[in-house]
Amino acid sequence: MHPLIGAMNEQANNQYTRRLSRRTFTLCALNSTQQLSMPKPKKNPLDALELKPGQSIELLKALHIVTREGGINQDSRRKLKQVYHLTHFIDPLIEEVRKANDGQLYLVDHGAGKSYLGFILYDLYIKQNPEGAVVAGVETRQELVDKSNTLARQLGFGQGMKFINLPVAQATEHPDLPRQVDIVTALHACNTATDDAISFGLKKQAKFMALVPCCQAEVATHLRKNKASQLGKTSLVEMWRHPLHTREFGSQLTNVLRCLQLEAHGYQVTVTELVGWEHSMKNELIIAKKHQHSNPKAAQRLLDMLSELGLGGDEGLLQRFHVPQL
Numbered sequence: 001m002h003p004l005i006g007a008m009n010e011q012a013n014n015q016y017t018r019r020l021s022r023r024t025f026t027l028c029a030l031n032s033t034q035q036l037s038m039p040k041p042k043k044n045p046l047d048a049l050e051l052k053p054g055q056s057i058e059l060l061k062a063l064h065i066v067t068r069e070g071g072i073n074q075d076s077r078r079k080l081k082q083v084y085h086l087t088h089f090i091d092p093l094i095e096e097v098r099k100a101n102d103g104q105l106y107l108v109d110h111g112a113g114k115s116y117l118g119f120i121l122y123d124l125y126i127k128q129n130p131e132g133a134v135v136a137g138v139e140t141r142q143e144l145v146d147k148s149n150t151l152a153r154q155l156g157f158g159q160g161m162k163f164i165n166l167p168v169a170q171a172t173e174h175p176d177l178p179r180q181v182d183i184v185t186a187l188h189a190c191n192t193a194t195d196d197a198i199s200f201g202l203k204k205q206a207k208f209m210a211l212v213p214c215c216q217a218e219v220a221t222h223l224r225k226n227k228a229s230q231l232g233k234t235s236l237v238e239m240w241r242h243p244l245h246t247r248e249f250g251s252q253l254t255n256v257l258r259c260l261q262l263e264a265h266g267y268q269v270t271v272t273e274l275v276g277w278e279h280s281m282k283n284e285l286i287i288a289k290k291h292q293h294s295n296p297k298a299a300q301r302l303l304d305m306l307s308e309l310g311l312g313g314d315e316g317l318l319q320r321f322h323v324p325q326l
């Protein structure tokens with residue numbers, strides 16, 4: 001083709017494309033104006049909460065997830081999302097216990113705080129069939145215990161929910177709690193309260209435990225104390241030589257020892273990430289199910305670990321992570 005004809009064709013093409021895009025733009029603009037002028041269906045802000053049938057709005061208001069005006073408090077909503085996520089793991093455990101137990105259930109939540117977990121569990125999975133089921137919360141802050149007891153009465157949950165002002169370590173002997181319980185939960189119970197909850201569960205022969213541990217400083221303190229003496233003995237000390245690593249390794253080791261302890265006492269243990277907990281670093285979920293009397297291999301493994309890390313002589317840790325007699 002002659003170069004002049006080629007250039008003219010190209011110019012004609014460009015003009016056509018410009019006309020076309022102007023027309024498309026006008027049409028789009030027209031569409032969006034038309035859409036804007038159409039009345040939009042009103043959105044219910046509560047839709048974002050994905051409410052279940054029969055779920056109590058009064059409870060969500062009391063937990064400050066829904067505001068007085070019917071809006072949503074975004075911070076609390078995040079908390080609700082997290083608690084929902086955890087309840088999905090606990091609901092099947094409740095069902096299994098009640099099925100095997102003629103409807104009976106005793107669940108104790110340790111370090112209950114404002115008791116989001118206990119209330120949501122009761123509201124979603126228990127209140128429809130409350131006969132024989134109890135959800136108890138253990139919490140050291142008196143004002144939170146009082147508020148939760150009042151709220152339970154207001155919602156008509158008083159028959160099946162109670163809150164006790166107590167450190168977890170003293171809960172085993174408390175006369176208001178039964179000799180045996182079915183499920184133990186502890187969601188971000190501070191420091192060693194998770195370990196106390198495990199001890200409680202072991203003594204009360206809990207069938208299930210669901211634990212989302214908080215930071216625990218005790219094991220890191222023991223590692224720090226023994227660091228100098230371990231330097232010449234094992235190169236493994238590099239795992240916790242730097243102070244930041246002492247804290248992180250201490251935290252990791254704590255959860256490993258908790259799992260071994262549960263296994264030593266005959267529990268089958270699953271460790272998983274609590275997805276949806278992206279706003280918290282503490283998102284490890286330990287679910288334990290009692291399935292045998294005890295497991296001497298796991299007990300030996302726990303003792304070997306303590307010894308290899310130079311912690312075998314620490315009476316405090318041996319008591320903390322106590323295992324059945326070998």
Ligand SMILES: C[S@@+](CC[C@H](N)C(=O)[O-])C[C@H]1O[C@@H](n2cnc3c(N)ncnc32)[C@H](O)[C@@H]1O
Pocket residue numbers: 110111112113114115116117138139140141144166167168169186187188189190193
């Ligand atoms: C981080 S908050 C978590 C509260 C609640 N489980 C939640 O996730 O919303 C920890 C709660 O445990 C309580 N707590 C801490 N140590 C405790 C202990 N040894 N015994 C009982 N409660 C404890 C605190 O008062 C606090 O309310």
